[in-house]
Amino acid sequence: MKKYVKVTATFDCDGDLIPEYIVWDDGRRYRIDKISDVRYAASLKAGGAGIRYTCHILGKERYLFLEENRWFVDAKQ
Amino acid sequence: MNINCAVDKNKYKKDRVILHSDCNGFYASVECLHHPEIRNKPVAVSGDAENRHGIILAKNEIAKKYNVKTGEAIWQAKQKCPDLITVPPQFDLYKRFSKMARRIYSEYTDKIEPFGLDEAWMDVTDNKNMSGKEIALEINRRIKQELGITVSIGVSFNKIFAKFGSDYKKPDAITEITRENYRDIVWNCPAKDLLYVGRATGRKLESIGIYTIGDIATADVTLLRSYLGKWGDLIYGFANGYDSSPVPHMNENSEVKSIGNSTTTPKDMVTFDDVKQVMFVLCDSVCRRMREQGFMAKTVCITVRDNELMSFNRQHTMESHTNLTKDIINAAIELFKKSYKMEKPLRSIGVSVTDFIHDDQPHQMSLLRDEKRLIQNEQLDKTLDRLKKRFGNYAVRPAVLLDDKELSDFNPKEDHTIHPVGYL
Numbered sequence: 045m046k047k048y049v050k051v052t053a054t055f056d057c058d059g060d061l062i063p064e065y066i067v068w069d070d071g072r073r074y075r076i077d078k079i080s081d082v083r084y085a086a087s088l089k090a091g092g093a094g095i096r097y098t099c100h101i102l103g104k105e106r107y108l109f110l111e112e113n114r115w116f117v118d119a120k121q
Numbered sequence: 122m123n124i125n126c127a128v129d130k131n132k133y134k135k136d137r138v139i140l141h142s143d144c145n146g147f148y149a150s151v152e153c154l155h156h157p158e159i160r161n162k163p164v165a166v167s168g169d170a171e172n173r174h175g176i177i178l179a180k181n182e183i184a185k186k187y188n189v190k191t192g193e194a195i196w197q198a199k200q201k202c203p204d205l206i207t208v209p210p211q212f213d214l215y216k217r218f219s220k221m222a223r224r225i226y227s228e229y230t231d232k233i234e235p236f237g238l239d240e241a242w243m244d245v246t247d248n249k250n251m252s253g254k255e256i257a258l259e260i261n262r263r264i265k266q267e268l269g270i271t272v273s274i275g276v277s278f279n280k281i282f283a284k285f286g287s288d289y290k291k292p293d294a295i296t297e298i299t300r301e302n303y304r305d306i307v308w309n310c311p312a313k314d315l316l317y318v319g320r321a322t323g324r325k326l327e328s329i330g331i332y333t334i335g336d337i338a339t340a341d342v343t344l345l346r347s348y349l350g351k352w353g354d355l356i357y358g359f360a361n362g363y364d365s366s367p368v369p370h371m372n373e374n375s376e377v378k379s380i381g382n383s384t385t386t387p388k389d390m391v392t393f394d395d396v397k398q399v400m401f402v403l404c405d406s407v408c409r410r411m412r413e414q415g416f417m418a419k420t421v422c423i424t425v426r427d428n429e430l431m432s433f434n435r436q437h438t439m440e441s442h443t444n445l446t447k448d449i450i451n452a453a454i455e456l457f458k459k460s461y462k463m464e465k466p467l468r469s470i471g472v473s474v475t476d477f478i479h480d481d482q483p484h485q486m487s488l489l490r491d492e493k494r495l496i497q498n499e500q501l502d503k504t505l506d507r508l509k510k511r512f513g514n515y516a517v518r519p520a521v522l523l524d525d526k527e528l529s530d531f532n533p534k535e536d537h538t539i540h541p542v543g544y545l
Binding site: 083084085086087088089090091092093112 | 154155156218221267
């Protein structure tokens with residue numbers, strides 16, 4: 045299920061946008077420990093396309109998508 | 122002594138490599154990507170039935186199996202496919218996807234010519250690292266991964282055969298039309314499969330025993346010319362693979378040949394006054410767009426369709442070039458009066474202008490025109506343009522539009538969006 049989320053991100057010195065935290069509806073903040081890949085990609089599961097960040101959060105790999113100016117993830121129902 | 126050393130120049134000239142990419146069922150594919158819950162059902166994107174725009178704009182592959190056709194009414198489509206899911210169009214979303222596709226194309230060449238939102242030609246002749254087919258395969262794969270939709274791509278040595286190739290196998294396919302195989306592949310197909318052979322031309326061709334593209338290619342060109350005028354020469358050249366029209370650089374402004382707007386009104390236009398109101402709105406939009414782009418036109422065309430869907434076009438060439446709203450409105454209304462006597466109520470009308478010069482280009486003025494009045498009208502148009510730009514389309518309106526807001530309350534300038542540019 046496509047879920048738009050709040051993200052705290054920074055622009056680094058090269059102008060690249062780096063997401064740092066995903067903030068869930070209930071206020072929980074998940075720190076993104078590492079980003080292993082950034083590419084344009086579609087998400088058939090969530091339904092959308094944009095820049096896909098492969099994020100490592102609490103030891104798990106999760107995709108975070110930037111769709112124009114909104115972030116979304118594929119959330120469990 | 123003259124020695125005839127004529128040679129086939131094409132033999133020694135390196136062939137171009139042209140790709141034509143066509144996003145399959147574009148609007149419907151984008152909708153299905155965004156709505157996983159309907160992805161495995163028959164889906165069509167359709168206009169708003171309440172505003173009488175209820176036609177199918179695009180359909181997915183499942184709907185296609187039920188023979189749902191683009192352009193037919195929603196009720197017709199639902200007769201064939203009762204479970205058809207119709208969704209309203211989201212043009213901004215389609216424009217975004219179109220831009221994403223073009224970003225991918227631009228990684229292979231800077232010669233890209235869009236044909237509507239969902240199609241584009243690319244000239245990849247100068248790409249030394251990959252063959253046309255390799256590029257097509259890579260684009261096909263990347264569009265799938267990055268956009269989540271599929272494309273069909275034609276690869277050939279000219280634009281016409283490349284376009285033919287992208288239509289030949291769908292969806293998600295690549296077809297290469299070469300100098301070696303075009304007679305086997307292209308020539309066996311019906312004449313209507315060739316770009317610019319529409320229904321009317323197809324019928325004319327059939328009347329002289331021409332059914333396939335091969336028949337066109339091997340026909341006597343003078344015969345074609347006698348039936349179709351200059352189109353005869355053109356399609357003869359297309360069928361034989363002689364098309365040499367270039368794919369322009371992406372940053373070259375493609376030459377605008379006409380500017381037009383049309384509308385299907387929420388209710389039929391019954392009286393001349395109804396038509397006049399709609400004409401005012403359409404001409405205002407057309408003229409503002411023309412002035413924005415710095416053109417003046419000499420020819421006005423109208424398209425009229427009655428409530429039994431019979432339609433016709435008429436055009437009129439004016440004495441001199443103009444971009445004044447008043448001139449275009451008068452010309453369009455006069456043309457309409459001459460061409461139609463309101464025998465039947467009308468469902469839709471359109472106005473377009475063509476035969477352009479740039480507005481800063483010197484042009485012949487008329488001795489008989491009141492030039493002082495002309496300058497006043499120019500200033501009036503400029504002022505109205507500025508007001509509408511600043512305060513919106515409805516800030517200033519002629520009183521005639523207040524008669525029946527149901528007919529005149531639309532904004533073709535902003536709503537007008539997506540038309541493939543003419544190829545010729």
